[in-house]
Amino acid sequence: MSAGNSRRRLLVAGLVAGLAIGAAVGATSLTGASSEGPQGAPPVILHVARVLADPGVDLELMAGLACPGGPLDACAVDSAVAHVLSSGSTGWTDVDGTPDGRGFRFVVPGASVAEDGLSYWLEFAIGGGGHVTFPEGGAASAFHVVTTAGLPEVEWPGGFDFAALRASDDVVAQLRYGDDTSQVGRVGGVGDEQPLGPSSFDVAPDGSIHVADWVHRRLLVLSPRGAYRRTVPLPVSRPVDVAVGANGELAVTTLGLGATAFELGVDGRVIGRYGVGTGVAERIALTPGGPHVWVGPAQWAPVRSRVGVALPTEAQSRGLASAVPGRDGTVALSQDLADGRVAFVWARPDGSRAGAVLRLPSGVQPGVDYFVRGLPDGGAIAARGLWSEMGEAVALLRFTSGGGLASAELIAPPTHEMDAAASALRFRAPDEVLAVFADEHGIRFERFEVEG
Amino acid sequence: MKATTETAMVTKVLKIAACVGLLMSALFPPQRALATWATENCHGGGWGRETWKRSQADDYAMRAVGEGYEFGGGCYKLNGYDDTPNTATDGGGEGADCSGFTFKTWALKSQLGSGAGFHFWEHRKNIHGPYSTWAYYDPAPSYPFRLISKAYSATAFMDALTERHPDWGHVALIHQEGSSGSDYIVHARNNTMGTELRYLPYRSDADYRAVAREGWTAECYPSRCG
Numbered sequence: 001m002s003a004g005n006s007r008r009r010l011l012v013a014g015l016v017a018g019l020a021i022g023a024a025v026g027a028t029s030l031t032g033a034s035s036e037g038p039q040g041a042p043p044v045i046l047h048v049a050r051v052l053a054d055p056g057v058d059l060e061l062m063a064g065l066a067c068p069g070g071p072l073d074a075c076a077v078d079s080a081v082a083h084v085l086s087s088g089s090t091g092w093t094d095v096d097g098t099p100d101g102r103g104f105r106f107v108v109p110g111a112s113v114a115e116d117g118l119s120y121w122l123e124f125a126i127g128g129g130g131h132v133t134f135p136e137g138g139a140a141s142a143f144h145v146v147t148t149a150g151l152p153e154v155e156w157p158g159g160f161d162f163a164a165l166r167a168s169d170d171v172v173a174q175l176r177y178g179d180d181t182s183q184v185g186r187v188g189g190v191g192d193e194q195p196l197g198p199s200s201f202d203v204a205p206d207g208s209i210h211v212a213d214w215v216h217r218r219l220l221v222l223s224p225r226g227a228y229r230r231t232v233p234l235p236v237s238r239p240v241d242v243a244v245g246a247n248g249e250l251a252v253t254t255l256g257l258g259a260t261a262f263e264l265g266v267d268g269r270v271i272g273r274y275g276v277g278t279g280v281a282e283r284i285a286l287t288p289g290g291p292h293v294w295v296g297p298a299q300w301a302p303v304r305s306r307v308g309v310a311l312p313t314e315a316q317s318r319g320l321a322s323a324v325p326g327r328d329g330t331v332a333l334s335q336d337l338a339d340g341r342v343a344f345v346w347a348r349p350d351g352s353r354a355g356a357v358l359r360l361p362s363g364v365q366p367g368v369d370y371f372v373r374g375l376p377d378g379g380a381i382a383a384r385g386l387w388s389e390m391g392e393a394v395a396l397l398r399f400t401s402g403g404g405l406a407s408a409e410l411i412a413p414p415t416h417e418m419d420a421a422a423s424a425l426r427f428r429a430p431d432e433v434l435a436v437f438a439d440e441h442g443i444r445f446e447r448f449e450v451e452g
Numbered sequence: 453m454k455a456t457t458e459t460a461m462v463t464k465v466l467k468i469a470a471c472v473g474l475l476m477s478a479l480f481p482p483q484r485a486l487a488t489w490a491t492e493n494c495h496g497g498g499w500g501r502e503t504w505k506r507s508q509a510d511d512y513a514m515r516a517v518g519e520g521y522e523f524g525g526g527c528y529k530l531n532g533y534d535d536t537p538n539t540a541t542d543g544g545g546e547g548a549d550c551s552g553f554t555f556k557t558w559a560l561k562s563q564l565g566s567g568a569g570f571h572f573w574e575h576r577k578n579i580h581g582p583y584s585t586w587a588y589y590d591p592a593p594s595y596p597f598r599l600i601s602k603a604y605s606a607t608a609f610m611d612a613l614t615e616r617h618p619d620w621g622h623v624a625l626i627h628q629e630g631s632s633g634s635d636y637i638v639h640a641r642n643n644t645m646g647t648e649l650r651y652l653p654y655r656s657d658a659d660y661r662a663v664a665r666e667g668w669t670a671e672c673y674p675s676r677c678g
Contacts, residue, residue, distance in 0.1 A: 046627075046628050046636050046651075048630050048631050062628075062629070064627065064628030064636055066514055066517075066627070066649060067514070068517075069515065069518075069530075069532055070511075070515060071511035071514075071515070072507070072510070072511055072514075073511075101506075101608065101609045101628065101629070102507065102510055102609055102627065102628055103628060162658075187642070187643070187644055188620065188642050188643075188644075189619060189620050190619055190620055191523050191524075191549070191620055192523060192549040192550045192551055192584070192585055192620065192621060192622065192623075192640075193523060193549075193620060193642040193643060194620070194622050194641060194642050195620065196642070196644070238644075255645075256648070257518075280649070280650065280651070282650075282651070296651065297630060297631070297634070297651055336631055336632050365603075365632075365633060365656070366632050366633070367632055367633035367634075367653060367656035368632065368633065368634070368653050368656060369632060385632070385633060385653070385656055387633050387655075387656035387657075387658065389601060389602055389603070391658050392656060392657060392658035413657075413658070416657055416659070421652070421653050
């Protein structure tokens with residue numbers, strides 16, 4: 001054997017050895033270690049919390065269940081009870097849940113739905129004598145339900161046609177898809193992959209527009225007229241929703257279980273970083289008391305005690321609320337009721353309660369609850385999705401201080417490519433709505449002045 | 453002296469070659485690892501069965517939550533995370549796509565339109581099945597599923613919501629009915645989100661239709677129903 005052959009064989013042997021080691025390392029890092037799902041994990045409660053109900057009418061509550069990593073039987077939920085405290089009464093009454101689908105149904109008798117509302121929390125008996133409560137704090141953090149008592153009922157004015165859509169007043173801004181600084185990311189849109197563009201936007205008190213570009217992990221800030229101002233990089237993946245505070249500060253949350261919420265100063269510097277210990281985070285709101293993260297339908301969790309100090313998971317769960325105030329501190333909310341009606345409630349500037357119950361045309365169902373916003377004159381503007389087998393639209397509603405319906409118009413639904421669906425349409429003071437629409441080239445923000 | 457020199461040279465050559473090999477494998481490990489992921493991990497089987505309840509389908513679907521998504525794929529390792537995150541579309545990684553996920557969850561047979569009955573597929577079986585989102589969106593009479601109303605009163609858990617556009621489509625399963633046109637949805641979403649459980653407003657989206665599998669076994673089975 002020549003020295004040259006010997007060296008070549010050594011070279012080949014070394015290469016093979018190196019490749020084998022490297023491949024093993026690469027495969028390990030990619031596939032990870034195998035492990036089975038958690039055993040004996042408590043069930044995850046899937047509940048659409050109620051915020052409004054008709055007084056004296058049976059109130060139906062549903063709670064679904066999911067068992068992380070395994071079949072539902074593994075969580076061994078034996079029974080469920082809704083504990084109800086009717087306003088004015090001194091003791092909790094129990095309403096047994098009946099199995100329904102993959103969860104339980106509770107029917108709170110109308111006699112327990114007092115005009116001033118009620119509170120409730122849910123309790124599930126699991127194997128081994130254990131219990132799971134929802135919210136986690138039980139009676140101490142029960143959901144509060146207000147009622148429609150005293151609210152006027154209004155009808156949808158005139159005829160209703162999903163095709164009779166109002167055009168926007170103008171296009172405020174456009175952003176093209178792409179990777180440049182002033183463009184937004186988009187993925188999917190081929191085969192069986194849903195397309196997803198930027199995930200949400202919010203409007204600052206000065207009217208500027210903040211867009212969450214989750215693909216590029218950044219926020220794009222546009223002037224009120226849509227001119228590009230700046231880009232704010234975010235130190236996280238999947239920033240799904242953004243909220244702008246009263247002074248221009250920002251809050252952002254990532255998506256899903258184990259999400260992270262951030263507070264950013266006006267300059268974009270991170271001033272607080274908080275783990276979201278409960279639920280599936282999808283949206284965020286900035287209240288005067290700090291950021292709250294949407295962790296389920298009508299469930300908002302506080303995530304910090306003061307700037308920079310995270311709340312422990314238990315405290316987040318105890319603080320779960322079915323509605324949170326806006327950045328100005330006022331509360332406004334909406335709830336679909338039985339028989340094709342939707343209730344809207346808001347606070348007037350003097351603190352008194354106002355509201356209305358809108359009866360929808362036959363066959364039309366309430367859809368996405370975009371917002372309700374009280375106005376300086378005591379009235380309110382609301383945007384609510386509507387749908388049926390025949391179509392889909394968004395109703396722009398202007399209520400008077402007394403709950404009368406000053407105007408009701410239909411506009412096209414915003415793009416479905418924003419993952420935080422309810423954040424694809426926003427109120428902009430003093431009296432307009434911004435909605436995002438998409439085509440194959442990019443997104444555009446259209447402005448609708450609300451009459452009345 | 454000569455032997456010592458040769459030994460040193462051999463050692464040197466081996467070290468250099470090993471370094472080059474390590475460098476090359478560091479530069480190209482994902483491709484190599486991905487090429488073998490399915491063959492190394494997807495050894496599941498499948499068999500016909502007489503019964504399949506909605507609750508069994510739901511358990512089957514929910515076990516895949518948190519795992520990956522793979523266009524044209526079908527294999528789940530069930531370890532609680534996406535084994536092949538951020539891989540290129542159709543890159544041979546973990547997970548089903550939305551139509552394959554529905555096919556396996558509904559325990560459909562592998563032959564297009566092959567009538568009633570059920571065929572259970574293990575999660576680790578790498579099969580997509582013959583039904584694309586087009587099939588769910590516009591089912592032929594021979595398919596074992598049909599379009600139904602989107603009204604809450606007409607649907608039940610494990611029915612599907614599906615949309616189809618010229619370039620893309622989606623099909624998703626109802627885990628728990630919600631309100632206001634939204635539901636708790638379990639589905640193979642896309643390559644970024646993987647297979648997830650989310651509360652999403654698909655029902656109120658005008659692009660979506662509701663579709664139901666036919667022939668579910670009653671939940672009360674084998675007890676006497678009624």
